[in-house]
Amino acid sequence: MHRWDFASVLANTDALLVGAIGTLHIFAICLVLGLSLGLVVGLGRYARSRWLYWPATAFVEFFRNTPVLVQILWFYFALPILLPFSVSPLEAASLGISLNSAAFSAEIYRGGIQSIERGQWDGARAIGMNWAQAMRRIILPQALKRMMPALTNRAIEIFKMSTLASAVAYVELLQQGKLIASLNFNPIEAYTAVAVIFFVFLWPLVQFTYVLERRLAGDE
Amino acid sequence: MYRWDFTPVLANADLLAAGLVNTLKITGTSLACGLVLGLALALLRLSKHRWASWPAGFVIEVFRTTPPLVQLFWFFFALPLIVGIEMTPFMAAVVTFSIQSAAFFAEVFRAGIVSIERGQWDGARAIGMTHAQALRRIVLPQAVKRMIPAFMERTIELMKTTTLVATIAYADLLYAANEISQKTFRPLETFTVVALIYFVVITAFSLVARRLERRMAISGESTVH
Amino acid sequence: MTILKVSGLAKRFAGQEVLRGIDLDVTKGERIAVLGASGSGKSTLLRCLNFMEMPDAGTVTLDGRTIGRRESELTLVRQRIGMVFQQFNLFPHMTALGNVMEGLRTVRRMPRDQAQARAGKELARVGLADKAANYPAHLSGGQKQRVAIARALAMDPELLLFDEPTSALDPELVGEVLGVIRSLAEEGRTMLLVTHELGFAYHVATRVIFLADGTIHEQGTPDEVLKHPKKERTQSFLARHKEFSL
Ligand SMILES: Nc1ncnc2c1ncn2[C@@H]1O[C@H](COP(=O)(O)OP(=O)(O)O)[C@@H](O)[C@H]1O
Ligand SMILES: [Mg+2]
Numbered sequence: 001m002h003r004w005d006f007a008s009v010l011a012n013t014d015a016l017l018v019g020a021i022g023t024l025h026i027f028a029i030c031l032v033l034g035l036s037l038g039l040v041v042g043l044g045r046y047a048r049s050r051w052l053y054w055p056a057t058a059f060v061e062f063f064r065n066t067p068v069l070v071q072i073l074w075f076y077f078a079l080p081i082l083l084p085f086s087v088s089p090l091e092a093a094s095l096g097i098s099l100n101s102a103a104f105s106a107e108i109y110r111g112g113i114q115s116i117e118r119g120q121w122d123g124a125r126a127i128g129m130n131w132a133q134a135m136r137r138i139i140l141p142q143a144l145k146r147m148m149p150a151l152t153n154r155a156i157e158i159f160k161m162s163t164l165a166s167a168v169a170y171v172e173l174l175q176q177g178k179l180i181a182s183l184n185f186n187p188i189e190a191y192t193a194v195a196v197i198f199f200v201f202l203w204p205l206v207q208f209t210y211v212l213e214r215r216l217a218g219d220e
Numbered sequence: 221m222y223r224w225d226f227t228p229v230l231a232n233a234d235l236l237a238a239g240l241v242n243t244l245k246i247t248g249t250s251l252a253c254g255l256v257l258g259l260a261l262a263l264l265r266l267s268k269h270r271w272a273s274w275p276a277g278f279v280i281e282v283f284r285t286t287p288p289l290v291q292l293f294w295f296f297f298a299l300p301l302i303v304g305i306e307m308t309p310f311m312a313a314v315v316t317f318s319i320q321s322a323a324f325f326a327e328v329f330r331a332g333i334v335s336i337e338r339g340q341w342d343g344a345r346a347i348g349m350t351h352a353q354a355l356r357r358i359v360l361p362q363a364v365k366r367m368i369p370a371f372m373e374r375t376i377e378l379m380k381t382t383t384l385v386a387t388i389a390y391a392d393l394l395y396a397a398n399e400i401s402q403k404t405f406r407p408l409e410t411f412t413v414v415a416l417i418y419f420v421v422i423t424a425f426s427l428v429a430r431r432l433e434r435r436m437a438i439s440g441e442s443t444v445h
Numbered sequence: 446m447t448i449l450k451v452s453g454l455a456k457r458f459a460g461q462e463v464l465r466g467i468d469l470d471v472t473k474g475e476r477i478a479v480l481g482a483s484g485s486g487k488s489t490l491l492r493c494l495n496f497m498e499m500p501d502a503g504t505v506t507l508d509g510r511t512i513g514r515r516e517s518e519l520t521l522v523r524q525r526i527g528m529v530f531q532q533f534n535l536f537p538h539m540t541a542l543g544n545v546m547e548g549l550r551t552v553r554r555m556p557r558d559q560a561q562a563r564a565g566k567e568l569a570r571v572g573l574a575d576k577a578a579n580y581p582a583h584l585s586g587g588q589k590q591r592v593a594i595a596r597a598l599a600m601d602p603e604l605l606l607f608d609e610p611t612s613a614l615d616p617e618l619v620g621e622v623l624g625v626i627r628s629l630a631e632e633g634r635t636m637l638l639v640t641h642e643l644g645f646a647y648h649v650a651t652r653v654i655f656l657a658d659g660t661i662h663e664q665g666t667p668d669e670v671l672k673h674p675k676k677e678r679t680q681s682f683l684a685r686h687k688e689f690s691l
Contacts, residue, residue: 065423065426066415067379067380069383070415078408078411079408120536123534123596130516137547141538156285177290187298195290202285203285
């Protein structure tokens with residue numbers, strides 16, 4: 001029977017703290033980039049003009065149908081060949097995760113916008129609003145409310161995906177777990193601790209999405 | 221201007237093919253185990269007994285809320301030391317991805333089973349079926365139909381997630397890419413080709429899935445997600 | 446004085462000819478009731494007048510200017526032609542006051558306090574001053590439709606389009622909405638009103654037009670069309686609506 005020894009992990013709290021900051025850092029970048037770019041792409045998917053629709057659709061299909069780890073490694077190993085400068089682990093991982101999240105959230109935005117009844121467009125246009133005004137003032141505020149559970153789920157996925165940055169040696173929680181495990185020969189405690197930290201971060205968020213879903217179901 | 225040259229990559233087509241086979245092997249094995257385990261978890265979760273539903277719920281929540289890569293590392297580096305068995309990367313990957321997809325499948329099964337109207341249970345019970353018989357003969361066949369789109373979606377996610385095994389040195393398609401790119405010094409061409417292979421395989425699968433979904437929509441089946 | 450002139454208006458949906466060559470002059474102060482069977486194109490006609498649907502052929506002339514198809518021009522036109530829908534189409538995420546202010550704020554860029562005062566006045570006019578802070582979900586159908594009328598009035602339209610404004614209402618709520626429309630008629634507002642309330646049309650309209658086969662099949666004073674229709678189609682349509690009291 002294994003004798004658990006978490007003291008060796010607790011002795012490395014500072015390393016885990018550095019990792020947690022790295023995780024939160026890349027999470028924040030990808031959350032902002034992914035969800036805002038997703039809105040742009042989602043509007044493109046919703047557009048009637050084929051010059052907007054087809055590029056947006058190609059983007060969504062490509063990034064949804066390739067693994068995000070492949071994208072990260074592509075940006076890290078392949079992209080620098082085409083660029084006059086190198087790509088850092090943080091940049092490569094952020095690009096991969098953000099573009100992937102943009103593709104997935106684009107479909108959430110499009111679905112949310114499409115779910116708003118035609119009458120709302122009618123009401124907005126009848127008082128003289130143009131497309132942009134109607135979208136910003138009438139359609140998006142209602143659609144965003146309906147999309148909240150799905151967007152929160154996306155945020156959770158982004159948080160989980162941030163561990164993939166360790167594949168290009170970006171310093172985040174899992175990477176620090178690896179470091180602690182190899183320095184102290186305590187992989188059981190090190191990886192268990194990392195898993196527990198993620199669970200503690202994400203569990204409240206997951207419960208929050210359940211609350212959102214229930215509230216939305218109650219509203220409609 | 222960079223001069224693209226795909227010949228070194230194509231010269232290693234055998235490595236890529238072997239990698240793709242391994243990717244499909246892990247996906248297929250984990251899918252099969254995940255479905256069986258997922259159904260079991262769902263039934264436990266739906267049980268009236270707390271001692272069954274609560275642990276099942278706990279497993280589902282843990283595997284849905286922790287990153288797959290952390291799970292994989294735990295099963296590869298930590299579990300063997302605890303139970304004292306040697307784990308190959310393949311075993312660790314299959315165990316991780318089976319339980320992980322089971323956690324997601326369980327929620328699909330549960331939603332599907334719950335979506336079947338009470339009347340179907342009543343009807344089955346009225347002709348003398350036991351709970352198990354009603355589930356197997358009446359409820360599940362109807363529920364599974366509604367769940368097919370969600371299963372398809374999850375299977376695609378699973379295939380993409382299997383790329384994580386490259387980080388524990390299992391020779392899947394992504395690992396082959398890494399190897400070839402180091403051997404040929406052609407990372408741009410190698411990773412581009414590998415990304416395209418994934419894209420083609422996954423797109424083909426999702427097209428089939430969509431067609432299936434459309435056919436079911438025409439036959440008037442509602443679906444769960 | 447003609448404020449709206451429609452000529453040769455045509456509209457097709459997927460090969461189906463809904464409107465074929467509508468000619469119509471609307472004089473200032475006129476109140477035109479539009480009748481016709483379900484699916485005869487009454488809504489389409491109204492929606493073509495403010496270009497919520499793009500006509501396939503024909504012209505619409507507002508105050509002597511033929512309306513073009515540029516969005517910037519259409520948004521101006523829609524500010525001058527108010528529209529009230531069967532399903533209200535209120536904005537559920539805004540209060541009654543917010544709904545009425547919205548056009549003034551977003552489209553007219555009116556300062557907040559000014560827009561608020563103006564919107565408050567319109568709500569009072571439809572008898573809903575005390576419901577200003579309510580969200581649509583907490584209003585009855587009749588109240589919702591009155592807010593929708595106030596929302597249209599806030600833009601100072603020269604012409605009002607009503608598309609079956611009482612058809613989605615419970616019978617006991619119809620009266621309050623018709624009351625508001627009647628008071629607008631008494632102010633001398635110009636309006637086109639699609640309705641199945643034939644009694645109301647008879648008393649309030651200055652002209653009645655009957656749509657069939659995508660054209661104006663018959664038109665005239667309420668007396669002529671509703672009491673002494675000449676055409677057979679009009680007669681059988683009215684016979685099917687005999688429950689009304691003139
Ligand atoms: N957006 C649309 N797309 C396709 N067909 C439409 C559309 N709007 C109306 N129609 C068709 O045009 C015809 C007239 O509709 P409508 O103007 O709504 O009639 P009414 O208001 O008199 O009941 C109907 O057959 C309807 O199906
Ligand atoms: Mg209509």
